[in-house]
Amino acid sequence: MTGPRTLQPLPIPTGPAVHSILPALAAALAGAGPALLPVPADDPRARNLLLDTLDPGKPIDDRVALVVATSGTTGTPKGALLTAAGLRAGAAATHARLGGSGHWLLALPAHHIAGLQVLLRSLAAGTTPTVLDVAAGFDPAAFATAVSQMPGPRRYTSLVPTQLIKALNHPAARAALAGLDAVLVGGAATPRPLLERALAAEVAVVRTYGMSETCGGCVYDGVPLDGVQVRIDDGRVVLGGATVALGYRGRPGHPAFAEPGWYRTDDLGRIDDGILQVLGRLDEAVSTGGLTVLPHVVEAVLMLHPAVRECAVFGLPDDRLGERVVAAVVPQDVTAVVPHDVTAVVPHGPADLPAVRAHVAAALGPTAAPREVFLLDELPLRGPGKVDRAALRARFYQSAARSSNN
Structure with a gap:
């Protein structure tokens, strides 16, 4: 007879060494193996904070595949309890929206949800991700080289707005962007001038909205992915569907998850003609x-x-x-x-x-x-x-x- 299921840390390396964690992530995506807590392998301070806060080794719900830390504004991270079913649903809905599965380029830290999703989508598609080492920062020239090494036929990447700005300012990186089938941009709002500049360069930009609590981006260009629901309660954005986390590690009854299957964000928004517009955070x-x-x-x-x-x-x-x-x-x-x-x-x-x-x-x-x-x-x-x-x-x-x- 086995004991209760526990949470185990998963150190995430940078650069091509990230391929070494793919088997563990594949098991988590399949709902097998232990629940995993991704932590940065090369940042002792951040790693120790997550380990001290999120209690690895203690029992955890059998449905949980990953506990992903929020980036947070308070300095104390919360751990979103993500299920294997939710992660699979998010990957399938993403590929359906983008026009089919493909090869992905990882250009983000893989211990955050956006980077993790690049790896998980690759696993769901049965492809091996191309990896750009961003430990020392985003290098547009290296990005262009990495894109040139990606197999087809469909090729995707995920960036934050600051990376998109740097890539558009570099001729080779700008051309590389234009050669991709989709460039997901999230993590922060994409300013309209930046979006217009990318579109003028024939970059297939997809603006994403989501967070650790929703298995990452779940609304693309203002439209929810298949299986995702969005509503506005007193001006606040509320997200529902299969990708929503079960709650927070060690915080039962948290008000953000008071309604089963829904996550109350801290964002203000409105829906115009079926398109979600995020206006900003309540606490900002x-x-x-x-x-x-x-x-x-x-x-x-x-x-x-x-x-x-x-x-x-x-x-x-x-x-x-x-x-x-x-x-x-x-x-x-x-x-x-x-x-x-x-x-x-x-x-x-x-x-x-x-x-x-x-x-x-x-x-x-x-x-x-x-x-x-x-x-x-x-x-x-x-x-x-x-x-x-x-x-x-x-x-x-x-x-x-x-x-x-x-």
């Missing part, structure tokens, strides 16, 4: 002067400014308004940023404060217009491609405090 809204500003909406307008390559909008404490709307901007000409002097308010130039305020105010009104603009050479990220707004708030709150004390 800025309350300024008694009004609410959604950063995602402001960012969409800012990205239309010709001097802005990337941006992030967030709130800082304000004695008069409660919070003031501010923006961190990566300009199109990154060389304009002075190294180690990235906390100064931009005083002039094509992305100066008056120009940015006027640009946003014309579209959204003065309340949404940033009252400060910070110039950066890159935005801080957490997880696979998500802007770390908490890090931005901490950095610029401290800067503002120092300035007020001088």
Whole structure:
């Protein structure tokens, strides 16, 4: 007689060594073997945090195949309990939407759900994934070489927006993108100017929406995959279907999973003509002067400014308004940023404060217009491609405090 099923850590290497974990993932996808907790093999701090938080070795529901950590905003990860049936359903629905199974290129860390799904879809398709080593960052030239080595007939990859920007700026990588049958882009919102630029380069971009709690992307270009349901409750996006996790490891009764088979996200959204539009996260809204500003909406307008390559909008404490709307901007000409002097308010130039305020105010009104603009050479990220707004708030709150004390 065997004992209770337990959760076992699965160290995930980087680069081609990731092929060594495919047999374990194949067993999990088939519903065999132990439940697995993917952890980064080369990041002791992150690995130990997951091991300490998610209790490997303790019993677990027989239906669970993988426990995948959320990227989280609080610093304490939660472990989504994903079933083998849900993972298989997600892979099948993805291939059905894309036009058939094919070969995949892994260009994301494989311990996050987006990278894991590249491996799981490959296994479901009976193909071997091509692997790009991104341990030292995304190299567009290496990406182009990796794409050239992919067998056909159908070829796919999954990227985050920052990777897509770098690839489009590199001629060989841009041509490689155009040769793929689909380029899934998720992890963060894809700004419209970036989408239009990719489409102009004849890249078959598919915008994905989903999270660890839904086996990754489950809504493509605003349309749910087969078997996925979407509804809006009081402005909040709620997702249902076979890909939804059973809950969180060690957190029974969590309100996000209060309704069996459904996951209540922290995202605001609406459905127009059957197309889901995600407006931003509830916990990122800025309350300024008694009004609410959604950063995602402001960012969409800012990205239309010709001097802005990337941006992030967030709130800082304000004695008069409660919070003031501010923006961190990566300009199109990154060389304009002075190294180690990235906390100064931009005083002039094509992305100066008056120009940015006027640009946003014309579209959204003065309340949404940033009252400060910070110039950066890159935005801080957490997880696979998500802007770390908490890090931005901490950095610029401290800067503002120092300035007020001088």
